[in-house]
Amino acid sequence: MRSKFQMLGIIALLAFILVACAAPTPTAVPATAVPAPTKAPAAAEPTKAPAATTAPAATKAPEATKPPAPTTVPTPAAPAPKRGGKVTMAVWQSPITLNTLLGTQTVMDEVLVFLQEGLSKVEPDGKRVPALAKEIPTVQNGGVSADGKTVTWKLKEGLVYSDGKPVTCADFQFTLQAWMTPGVGVVSTTGYQDVDKVDCPDPNTIVIRFKNFYAPYLTLFGNDLLPKHATGDPKDMTKWEFNRKPIGTGPFKLDEWVADSHIVLSRNPNYREKDKPYLDQVVIRIVPSSEVAMQLLSSGEVDIMWNNTEADFPLLEKMTGVKISDPLQIGGERLFLNMAENKDPSDPKKPHPILSDVKVRQAIEYGINKQRIIDKLLFGKAKPGTNEINAGFFQCADFKPRGYDVAQAKKLLDEAGWVPGSDGIRVAKGSKTAPDGTRLRLKYSTTSGNKLREDSQVLVVEDMKAIGVELYIENAPSSVVIGSWDGGSPRRHGNFDIIMYTTNASIDPHGQMLNLFYSKNIPSETNKGGVNYTRFNDPQVDSLLDKAGAEPDINKRRDLYCQVAKIGQETTNMIYLYQRLDMDSYRDRLLGWVPNAWDNNGWNADLWSLK
């Protein structure tokens, strides 16, 4: 019978399993690989040396945080960018749409940044620079009216989309119309709902007329310009072909998108800067997990891995030919201290028996060893948090982190009327906020299942025990912690003492500052959507924020936010634990990479080239 052949096969299979068991590195992450490219890209033709201004930032090596390699001689000067070649980026999340009006995933933006541009963009230092516009409108250059309600942008000359059709002011009118179309589920109308209309005195001039002053007016019409000719009726937005095949003015255009597999982008021949981009192709590979992406990066099958975490560092640092990009992230992990009594949600302003005392709150911050959390849990790859605005243009310069100081913490607690009890945990004796005999015991919650958070809870609880504060942990799934008022979310109802999670920030901190510090945003039965979870309530801060919300001058606005951030830090309604790094990694054959925490990896892809 034929069973001999079958047996042969079976024996071979068993043999392979045995071989596999004896494989040298069983812990190695699996490779999910395509065969090596069969052909090298066509020999790159040498290009004319680019103008001085276009030299990619290869001179600023983004390696400051890495110890210098001991043996390799530093390469002298950056070679002139070579034309041609393909770069592959691995992402481990599937984009669900490429219409930014309908989606909010970061991975969507990672793709779109290659394809679409807006009026302006933000550089690594948080400064806004023109993209499609000739210059950034300000009150000084006449682009912004004195009341801030009229903003005029001028487009660069001769702009066309990747399909060759011109970019005109009518596209901006159309974009606004699309943002404000009801019933299609546009994700956020913030800002656009304050616009009355867009006027077009000529095709290259865009006059945005606001109904109400909107402080972050420069952030509108970012990477979301919709070409009217390539889309359709805004009412049918969900059915647009554009959502799967967007067109823009970016350095690349979309060739192919296979769901859950890959996206192929190729050079936009109509890009506004001649001779750019240098690369022919950018391929985005959608892989199932970050482990797979790591393996592909180490074998050189992909050039860029998106979104690393601190835990990847030990492996990444061992890989040869891989560089790590790690600018500081904006926003960060923090503790929200509930300043209101949490048993009585009908009155969100009733003071918390323990945490309403500023000295107690400050003592808690002095008592937490933030650096230990960073060193033990984040491989040292993060920074202790200081205040609300910790990076970029709006960064407030003169902030010092409140250091780790056990003696100071104990002193503050003594002063606040909390004395150590028989078991070391303090009890109230002469406290202004709690009756004598109250135990200094607080509920400490975060999203369950998040290992980093749960581990850091253990460290914080230890730290607190050392100064006589007892924390008990009560975690819940993130969907519960983050949920809605009607869903009974504890943070909305104020049913917590301390809650820990990360908030991300936008380029313009206006919304974030209002959310966290404005008293009108305290959630309650009548204000179910409120997001001022610490119940921070300070008339001085309210008036500062009111002023900021009516200030067209961006520099003056920064000062106002910094004053609020300063008050926030002094009153310690939030404790900023740590600020993580925005980590990505790439192979060193890719030149021109400049990290930018404000934007996505491909923000300067027109300058990328291959060695």
Added chain:
Amino acid sequence: MTQYIIRRIIQALPLLLVISFVVFTLMNLIPGGPLAAYENNPNITPEDLERLKKELGLDAPIHERYLNWLWSVLRGDWGISLVTRRPALTEIMERLPNTLYLSLTAFFFALLISIPIGIVSATRQYSWFDHLATTIAFLGQSMPVFWLGLILIIVFNATLKHPNGGPLLPGGGMYTIGADFSFEDRITHLILPASVLTFFSLGTHIRYMRAGMLDVLHQDYIRTAFAKGLRERGVLLRHALKNSVLPLITIIGLEIPGLFAGAVITETIFAWPGMGRLFFAQGIERGDYAVMMGILMMSATLIVAFGLITDIVYGFLDPRIRFD
């Protein structure tokens, strides 16, 4: 016979209705939902969330949403994916061919290999071949799919090299991105994931085939056939095979709906763009009710349908069973 089929179909309808109601309710009880991903996004204000809820119909009470869903399904509309805002059916149909391509291949090879092994195993009971086959069946059933998948990747992708210098077999994806269509490329990408799936179902199939064959071999008519001096091959193929596959038919009937739903783990390990990943990553993780309902109802309908088909096939193969 026709009457029986009609009766079974009519019986199936209320069953599917109940299934859909239970599944819909359970799904909506899971905390989170399609808007949970937006909750911590600084660009999305609470007013935006309220507006989205209304526009996407998520603010209606659950029974109303169920009835809406039911009504549109009856008209052939499976709803709009709340995540991608495309028709759920489009999302599913985009992945279905990929999944079928993989799972049908594996299914075909599993049958092709398991039936002869099962027959030989039964006829040479307690021989070394039988022991080997039983061991393999045991391994196939008990070895975790992800473990086998990773081992195959380590061996054939990371360790063994192709003469041209690359890995011997690709470890993921359906084809080489950017390359022109090539038959060879498709096949090489298929080998590893299909082997994992084949090996997995091999275990069950061999055991059922062997058991069925053993059962039949002890019947009187087989003994009679041998007594008449017929050759072994003739007896086995002509007299025994038809009856011995009956238990296997039941198993196959239950397996086929699973082929459509996709193999979540295998598709994940091998980056296969199929239904399993759609269901898991988009459906469950992001709370995409329309897509989840689509896939679950498709599986439920298939299970009911193949239950019926299995029964009918039984009737043809086993004259003892009648449907009157």
